[in-house]
Amino acid sequence: MEFGSTILHNVESLIRDEEAGDYLLCRVPEPTRLGLNMKAQKNILFASNSEIRFVMNGDSAVLGLRRMPAKGDIRSQGVLEVFQGDYQGSYEISPWSVTADRTEITIRRQDWSAIQRFAGNGYSFHPSVTRILLPYDWGCCLRNIQGDIRPPKKQEMPGKRLLVYGSSITHGGNASVPSGTYAFRLARKLGYDLINLGCAGSCQMDEAMASYIGSRDDWDMALFELGVNVIETWDGDRLYGKALAFLAAVLEARPDKQVFVTDMYYNRYDFEGDKRAARFRGAIQRCAAVLSGQYGGRLHYINGLEAMDTPQGLSSDGLHPSDLGHGMIAERLAGYMAEKKEVN
Template sequence: MQHDDIQHDDVQFHNVRALQRVRPHEGLRLLRVPEAVRSGLNTGAQTRMSHPAGTEIRLVPDETVRITLSSEERDSLVRPFWGDFQATGEEFTLGPEPKTVELSPPESLSDLDPAATGEMRYAPEVCRLVFPGDHRGGHIYYHGVEGARRPPTADEVPSLRYLAYGTSITEGEDPSAEMLTYVNQTARRLGADPINLGSCGTAYCDPAMAEHIAARDDWDVATLSLSVNMVGRFSPDEFRERAADMVETVAAANPTKPVACITLFPHVREYKRDHEEATLSETFRQHLRDVVDECGYDNVHLVEGPDLLPTASGMTTDLVHPGDDAMIRIGERLARELESLMDD
């Protein structure tokens, strides 16, 4: 499989499909989809694809390297990892002024027993700068890097790739850190590299996004969480038509890859007594069930959102977005579902 992460300056940009010059800003902005795709999305989704949910800069330093980054729109807390090891205490915050940080291989990770790292997804030599998604950070700009380094090799990162499209719940609205999104939690349990195409408030099954996912050759299993963003904005029939088009576009182009459609997660419409839209969520769920039943592709499967999140425990107080605990439980259950599909 071809992994289409961008490599530039001997650095790998994971879950990044374009490095964009935006005048008058210095540096290159990280985009999760190519500009030609982004410009074909609804206006809100165009903005969301400029936010770095699930994106990382990855490199293998020979010695200390110095990398310069900045963040527009809002400050961004960046969490370094070395392989699967979290570099606690080495986090740094980016703002609009370019900041240069030094990254050195930790002496503590030298001469590790292979038995201790055999089940890890990433080699400990790989420095991963994990950027905050959704509203935890802003647009990330790359300005340059100094020092001897190389991009990771294929055997230093997971060969399995998991792609997720969906709403703010997919993009990662409310967990306290990027590694706690259900996408990352699922990927960790699968031993996979995650590709996060969550689109906060704007997951409208746009044809441009469907065609983009269909054309990619860098994923093995995908989930389409469709889509609480469309409740109240689109009629149930409009939702069904757009969801069917997306599912069929993705599945037809990738007939050997499992595509799991996730119905709406439980949320405020069902949690509140006598909510005026209490039955609408189930209507949308039923339409997605019908789309899966009628699509005619054996690689399309249904996963029920209420099965992944059977109680309100761990939700945030807006009763829409899962917090840390709920995200972890979704990841645990979803990984089991996807494992069974990949084993078929």
């Protein structure tokens, strides 16, 4: 969506905070948000791989941001990155901290002649596009943007999009920076733009989410990571039923799209020999087998252990990937998905 002279990417609605004088960014329209389970209604407000994009005509741009007040174990500041086109910003412009106090960030124009020459060999994002990668782990509010800037043109951004939905792992959990999430890395490897609808701790395959994804015609491939958020509360049969309905709804609504589904990447349940891990993977695999036949082979199953199969890819909580793990998942998924992309 457009905001002033910028594009708010992976943002579909703004919630006005009259007292603070800014807007909380949300990744889905408000009616969709209110149709999700209660936890997802809150967690879809996290800015997972949401970006502010613009092209600088002048020498600088100033952004007014604010982090949602932190609760519980959530840290009081988040990490924001700046990319220039496909390139991570150098130390002069990135990274930044965003706090619950009003945070003002000034991005100054650099000499981009080198990366503009690189673009002669092809690019996903044109080097002139400044991309503000918002902290993925919590909500972020936008007050204003000042400077001589313009929105990027369609041809200055990738022509295709990857849509992802899943747990906190897909939302980015425990990656050090937004560009370190496996979803960001995967889209980059495929040469696609990214729509991240991951819902931390609340990926319950809601009907409202399936309907919303099915209603969007701006994505080319989708990846769904299902199961881990309900392993403590559902049994395999319930997971099978919910996943079957969710996947069928998306496939039915978008008969021209390729859909990939995976389950749980390696985690402490596997290390401890918990039989629920195998049961849940089996449930997702059975769903994929049934639906792939019904929908002309457009649904592709990837066992989560094929993407990450070692505790060396985990962070200290034994559940979420580390930066190493996020990279491993992206690399392996990209190899499989790129092959299917070319075939289809």
